[in-house]
Amino acid sequence: MQYQSQSVAKLYFVAAIALFVAQILFGLIMGLQYVMGDFLFPEIPFNVARMVHTNALIVWLLMGFMGAAYYMIPEEAETELHSPGLAVALFWIFLAAAGATVLAYLTINYADLAKLTGNDMLPTMGREFLEQPTITKIGIVVVALGFLFNIGMTVLKGRKTTINLVMLIGLVGLAVFFLFSFYNPSNLVLDKYFWWWTVHLWVEGVWELILGSILAYVLIKTTGVDREVIEKWLYIIIAMTLITGILGTGHHYYWIGAPEYWQVLGSVFSAMEPIPFFMMTLFAFNMVNQRRREHPNKAAVLWALGTGVMAFLGAGVWGFLHTLAPVNYYTHGSQITAAHGHMAFYGAYVMVVLTIISYAMPLMRGRAGANSNKAQVVEMWSFWLMTVSIVFITLFLTGAGILQVWLQRYSESPLPFMVVQEKIALFYWLREITGLVFLAGLVLYIMSFFIKGDEKAA
Amino acid sequence: MSGAFTKSTARNIFYGGSVFFFLLFVVLTFDTMKTLPERDHRENINEQVILGKKVWEDHNCIGCHTLMGEGAYFAPELANVYDRFGQSKEAIVAFIKSRPAEGVPGRRSMPQFNMSDEELEAVAEFLKWTSEINDANWPPNIQG
Structure with a gap:
């Protein structure tokens, strides 16, 4: 570790692992409910366990991505983090919001939680993976903006590497596409169509940029292979990701009321989505084989x-x-x-x-x-x-x-x-x-x- | 990955490809938005359907059920429940109303949500409207 401020990542990683444990425990509860239908009923009904299982996963992965960024970006930029204090403050805000939300899921009836948090003013709750109260969602946006400001400033004042750039594009995309979670029209078809702009364009889009840049960073560090080679791989992998993945969204539009041409477009483009993942496998093995240390x-x-x-x-x-x-x-x-x-x-x-x-x-x-x-x-x-x-x-x-x-x-x-x-x-x-x-x-x-x-x- | 294929070529493919396909996606989205009114029958979205969707969301129904195949896989598909229940809103209302508060020993059971009559009517109307969306004939049969 070359820069003192990189160590803020530690907080994020510890919290990520703790939430990982919660995710798995609730997964086991749900798994048991599949075969013993009355297990913990009505105290923790399946839908509540599932919210904890999926939301804990999302939050701990976000914590992991943020920790990764706080660790990698200063080192890549060859400068201290713009504001370590902000990073620590945002961590506690994020953790408190996530903890309070999970606690509320477990202790308050979901419909009462909706009422309590003013869901009627801007209804965003009750949709898969986006079950969080609207105020929690606003909190996530605030944390994301502060985080982007912090790492953005760090990149600006330091060395601009491909890894930093790709990471930044991925994280900005993550924040931008999350904004679609605030759009919840009363027309279910429209709701579903744009719900995927958050969910699909995250996991089969911008998140893969974050994934690629983390992988590239660790491979540079552990194999000592020339940066030029690794960065070329990274660009071509993420190019294939977005070329196939954006129209690949169409595979979610087959049966939700969208026109039939999505069946053709979605099939063709999503059939190519394995390509960037296969390249990632080749990439990792090739770099390790060519290691210089x-x-x-x-x-x-x-x-x-x-x-x-x-x-x-x-x-x-x-x-x-x-x-x-x-x-x-x-x-x-x-x-x-x-x-x-x-x-x-x-x-x-x-x-x-x-x-x-x-x-x-x-x-x-x-x-x-x-x-x-x-x-x-x-x-x-x-x-x-x-x-x-x-x-x-x-x-x-x-x-x-x-x-x-x-x-x-x-x-x-x-x-x-x-x-x-x-x-x-x-x-x-x-x-x-x-x-x-x-x-x-x-x-x-x-x-x-x-x-x-x-x-x-x- | 050598020779003429340089890092800046790869970078250009990334920027060019991403921008092109995102713009194409936006264009296709505009086209979809133009065709949707004929498929989703939005003229039938009345006050009851709107309230019904809100009741659906406020009770996190998607946490157990699928709706048009999306959601959780713990409980039956509901986009065609109106048809499965013999095109009867009363049957839907009666089912939701009759769930035992303490569940059924050893079996999965829907919670008792204690909905008002207005909410029950609304959620049934929402599911009726949903069943009428032109969704390319999904699901394959009445069992969902």
């Missing part, structure tokens, strides 16, 4: 390689599986969608945040080059436990999804939803058990931080 942080390199592979499998392959309109006609909104969602979010975004945490945390904690070998071994065990678990969770949900599609939508005598749910319960049990293995991996991951000692810098 042996970085002592083996765990960080493992996470970086894992991101490439799992993002391609989860977002690329599992996305392609059901993206073509004739296939999607049968799979839309089934457990196949859930399977894809789990591996894509883990493979792309969870893993890239864990990559930068793995690289940066030891340095911020004053360890010479990396954690001790013992700590890294534990961390690598957690990598394999969590990654293999998510692969099996995805496979079990895919199995459930294929059966669901067959029984409920494809066979000659389609069965009602709940009848089908009972027939495929075995897969939900297997998913839940695998979820417990994932939790064990997460516990091990956290334990790895408490193993002392360090490895010398290479």
